Amino acid sequence: MRIAVPVAAVVAGLVAGGVILALGGHDPIDAYNSMWEGSLGSSDGIEATLIKACPLVLTGLAVATALRIGLWNIGGEGQLIIGATAATGVGLYATSLPGPLVLPAMIFAGCLAGAMWATIAAIPRALIGLNEIIVTLFLNYIAILLMDHLIFGPWADPKAFGFAYSRSLPDAAVLPVIPGSYVHVGIVIAVLVAVTCWWLMERTPWGFSVRVAGGNARTAEYLGLHISRRMVIVLALSGAIAGLAGAIELTGVTNRLQDGISVNYGYSGVLIAFLARGRLLGVVVAAFLFATLVVGSYALQTTGVAQPIATIIEALIIVFLLAGDAALAFRVHMTRPPHALEPATAGVRS
Amino acid sequence: MLTNRANAKAAPELGAASEPAATVLEVRGITKSFGDRVANDHVDLTLKAGEIRALLGENGAGKTTLISVLCGQYFPDSGTVAVRGRPLAPGSPRAALAAGIGVVHQDFRLVPRFTVTENVVLGTESWGGRKVEQDVAAHAAAAGFGLDPRAPAWSLSVGELQQLAILKLLYRGLDILILDEPTAVLSPPQAAELFESMRKLAGGGRSIIFITHRLREVIAMADEVTILRHGKVVADREVAGLDALQMSVLMIGSDAAAQQGASRAGTPGEIVLKLESATVEGRGVRALDRVGLEVRRGEIVGVAGISGNGQNALAEVAAGILRPIAGSRTCIASAVAYIPEARLERGLVGAMSVSENLSLRQYLRPTMSHPLWIWSHRMTSLARRLIEAFSIPVKNPDSRLADLSGGGLQRVLLARELDEQPDLIIAAQPTRGLDVASSAMVRSQLVGHRDRGAGVVVISEDLDEILELSDRVLVLFKGAVVGEYSRGSFDRAEIGLRMGGEGPD
Numbered sequence: 011m012r013i014a015v016p017v018a019a020v021v022a023g024l025v026a027g028g029v030i031l032a033l034g035g036h037d038p039i040d041a042y043n044s045m046w047e048g049s050l051g052s053s054d055g056i057e058a059t060l061i062k063a064c065p066l067v068l069t070g071l072a073v074a075t076a077l078r079i080g081l082w083n084i085g086g087e088g089q090l091i092i093g094a095t096a097a098t099g100v101g102l103y104a105t106s107l108p109g110p111l112v113l114p115a116m117i118f119a120g121c122l123a124g125a126m127w128a129t130i131a132a133i134p135r136a137l138i139g140l141n142e143i144i145v146t147l148f149l150n151y152i153a154i155l156l157m158d159h160l161i162f163g164p165w166a167d168p169k170a171f172g173f174a175y176s177r178s179l180p181d182a183a184v185l186p187v188i189p190g191s192y193v194h195v196g197i198v199i200a201v202l203v204a205v206t207c208w209w210l211m212e213r214t215p216w217g218f219s220v221r222v223a224g225g226n227a228r229t230a231e232y233l234g235l236h237i238s239r240r241m242v243i244v245l246a247l248s249g250a251i252a253g254l255a256g257a258i259e260l261t262g263v264t265n266r267l268q269d270g271i272s273v274n275y276g277y278s279g280v281l282i283a284f285l286a287r288g289r290l291l292g293v294v295v296a297a298f299l300f301a302t303l304v305v306g307s308y309a310l311q312t313t314g315v316a317q318p319i320a321t322i323i324e325a326l327i328i329v330f331l332l333a334g335d336a337a338l339a340f341r342v343h344m345t346r347p348p349h350a351l352e353p354a355t356a357g358v359r360s
Numbered sequence: 361m362l363t364n365r366a367n368a369k370a371a372p373e374l375g376a377a378s379e380p381a382a383t384v385l386e387v388r389g390i391t392k393s394f395g396d397r398v399a400n401d402h403v404d405l406t407l408k409a410g411e412i413r414a415l416l417g418e419n420g421a422g423k424t425t426l427i428s429v430l431c432g433q434y435f436p437d438s439g440t441v442a443v444r445g446r447p448l449a450p451g452s453p454r455a456a457l458a459a460g461i462g463v464v465h466q467d468f469r470l471v472p473r474f475t476v477t478e479n480v481v482l483g484t485e486s487w488g489g490r491k492v493e494q495d496v497a498a499h500a501a502a503a504g505f506g507l508d509p510r511a512p513a514w515s516l517s518v519g520e521l522q523q524l525a526i527l528k529l530l531y532r533g534l535d536i537l538i539l540d541e542p543t544a545v546l547s548p549p550q551a552a553e554l555f556e557s558m559r560k561l562a563g564g565g566r567s568i569i570f571i572t573h574r575l576r577e578v579i580a581m582a583d584e585v586t587i588l589r590h591g592k593v594v595a596d597r598e599v600a601g602l603d604a605l606q607m608s609v610l611m612i613g614s615d616a617a618a619q620q621g622a623s624r625a626g627t628p629g630e631i632v633l634k635l636e637s638a639t640v641e642g643r644g645v646r647a648l649d650r651v652g653l654e655v656r657r658g659e660i661v662g663v664a665g666i667s668g669n670g671q672n673a674l675a676e677v678a679a680g681i682l683r684p685i686a687g688s689r690t691c692i693a694s695a696v697a698y699i700p701e702a703r704l705e706r707g708l709v710g711a712m713s714v715s716e717n718l719s720l721r722q723y724l725r726p727t728m729s730h731p732l733w734i735w736s737h738r739m740t741s742l743a744r745r746l747i748e749a750f751s752i753p754v755k756n757p758d759s760r761l762a763d764l765s766g767g768g769l770q771r772v773l774l775a776r777e778l779d780e781q782p783d784l785i786i787a788a789q790p791t792r793g794l795d796v797a798s799s800a801m802v803r804s805q806l807v808g809h810r811d812r813g814a815g816v817v818v819i820s821e822d823l824d825e826i827l828e829l830s831d832r833v834l835v836l837f838k839g840a841v842v843g844e845y846s847r848g849s850f851d852r853a854e855i856g857l858r859m860g861g862e863g864p865d
């Protein structure tokens with residue numbers, strides 16, 4: 011059932027999407043062929059999928075990690091952007107750094123900035139119970155505006171003719187690629203981070219205590235665990251992972267800070283964590299699936315299918331997957347009620 | 361609706377003794393299982409007009425399942441229910457209501473913000489108004505309830521809330537009233553008042569089934585009694601001529617009955633826990649009021665009282681989780697075991713596995729983990745040992761804790777807390793909701809650890825349990841200790857009075 015239901019969900023999503031494609035005047039078979047070619051059906055497609063999967067694995071991990079202590083980090087988007095911004099700052103201004111240290115310094119700055127951004131939400135949550143969902147969400151808008159201020163103002167590229175770009179980063183700030191491909195090493199880092207998170211949360215005593223606190227705060231209190239301290243640490247860790255996604259996307263893909271450095275990666279992370287049922291290693295699988303859909307939908311657009319329709323198909327498959335997951339919680343019984351006399355009058359007498 | 365006023369037993373003053381009362385409810389062969397567990401096994405029950413019938417049985421005997429079938433909440437696997445000779449459609453709450461069957465649930469299911477009248481008419485087609493208020497007031501007066509129709513439900517006492525829940529049924533003209541453990545939440549005077557109303561209602565021709573596990577109430581109130589054990593009817597007869605001992609033997613079986621009062625006295629040693637005028641306040645209410653408590657090694661101190669009189673605060677202060685705002689706590693125990701009243705909410709993590717829950721006290725030990733790694737196979741072997749020793753009903757230590765039953769949860773908690781050989785054990789309502797076997801295991805564990813030299817505090821609403829286990833008994837009322845007795849001088853009647861806030865003086 012655990013394999014059959016998701017497969018059936020994808021098929022159902024494709025069938026429903028096919029109806030929409032047909033209504034839009036496209037041949038669904040051709041369309042799906044190009045989706046396949048563009049994502050998993052060619053080496054270029056696989057490379058594009060791997061590149062796309064990297065930020066999604068990390069933002070999914072950010073959400074799933076925070077869930078270990080029962081918090082919803084909806085601020086992956088802002089933490090990613092603030093991480094990319096901090097990394098850009100280091101790349102543009104720390105010119106005295108020796109070449110080999112530039113990348114590590116940028117990545118460290120990205121993680122630190124993401125962690126601090128999440129901590130802004132974590133501290134009031136831990137101290138007075140202020141809802142972390144609201145605060146992390148609102149911090150997203152602040153992060154975007156801060157980035158916009160920098161790329162339109164002090165960091166704007168004079169050669170970009172008013173586009174929202176920062177100046178390009180030095181060559182030392184470019185993430186290397188996996189030999190023999192165009193795929194930057196970010197995906198390797200992301201998978202390593204996933205394994206590390208899994209080990210930390212599932213295989214260390216500290217992670218165990220975090221899961222106790224997330225599973226039942228009153229029991230944690232009974233065992234004498236400091237819940238607030240763990241909340242701050244876990245949410246900071248979650249923010250650092252999202253910030254890392256920002257630094258990697260910057261150094262591996264865009265090479266400058268720009269509007270749209272995140273294509274809703276932070277929000278997609280919530281969906282991915284949900285699809286993975288909060289499991290840390292499951293996030294890797296869910297993120298790859300998600301990346302395949304996103305890349306496939308780009309490929310669809312190159313064949314003349316309008317972008318909204320491509321996005322609808324992507325969304326349909328995800329909705330079916332989530333519905334299938336919810337349906338797994340139920341078991342259907344078919345029974346016939348014994349011959350029952352319906353009450354002649356079911357009204358209330360008084 | 362009041363078709364049958366001939367009720368000789370409950371209202372002899374009517375002088376209609378010659379006419380036998382008509383059967384209003386006839387239950388035949390009801391069977392209902394949940395998975396492998398048979399909750400009701402061919403249960404028969406008859407109820408006559410004007411009769412008060414007690415449904416007696418331990419927790420898990422099948423009482424609640426039976427009433428859920430009667431009121432249409434559960435669909436029985438087999439069997440029939442007939443009301444005045446007409447078959448009742450199974451599994452239909454509407455049909456049950458239309459046939460005149462109404463239930464007062466333990467939690468009353470009222471809307472606190474609504475007034476008495478609004479709560480009464482909720483679910484009918486009426487929405488209140490002056491005339492309805494008068495109508496409600498008239499119904500209340502007829503039943504002997506002093507309820508103000510305009511009072512909001514949140515302002516009522518527990519006894520009044522219960523009256524309101526009963527009034528709701530009366531207003532609808534229901535005449536088969538089922539009360540689910542109606543006295544569980546009441547003080548003795550409130551219970552006496554309830555019994556008076558029940559007699560009045562039965563005298564008016566209504567029939568009442570009330571669920572209880574208090575033998576005294578059966579003798580005091582019921583005409584007939586049906587006793588359930590493990591889902592089967594083991595007795596169905598008149599109360600007259602039965603005494604409490606006979607009933608308890610029927611209810612819990614002869615083995616368990618023989619154990620009553622069988623626990624030996626302990627041999628008290630040094631003091632392990634001492635509370636001196638411990639006071640706890642929350643939301644302006646004084647939960648604990650200058651409580652003094654001394655617990656010695658090798659003794660069981662029982663704390664009797666009706667729940668809500670500071671038991672929770674006392675347990676948490678004694679366990680060292682809650683700090684009193686005044687007074688002191690001295691504890692020389694190196695390991696304290698705490699078995700909280702709310703097991704799943706306070707002591708366990710439902711989303712984690714059985715083996716993880718069993719390791720909660722020990723996961724930091726060097727035998728179990730290293731800062732960078734937990735030896736999960738050692739967790740599993742600890743779990744296997746405890747599952748075996750405490751007969752925890754689970755096959756796989758990795759299965760989710762939340763899938764266990766109440767008895768299973770308590771076994772997990774007990775296994776974890778007692779495995780460290782604690783010097784002090786605080787057990788709050790340790791057998792609530794458990795079946796006979798689990799309760800007996802809990803009690804023998806507590807006695808065993810006392811004999812080993814642990815100091816034990818048992819906080820329980822079940823006075824029989826307190827009297828059976830304790831070397832000393834304290835009575836808690838409104839957060840204060842209002843009585844203290846030692847083994848040999850337990851006076852059941854006096855303790856009962858003190859639990860209700862009264863004293864012999």
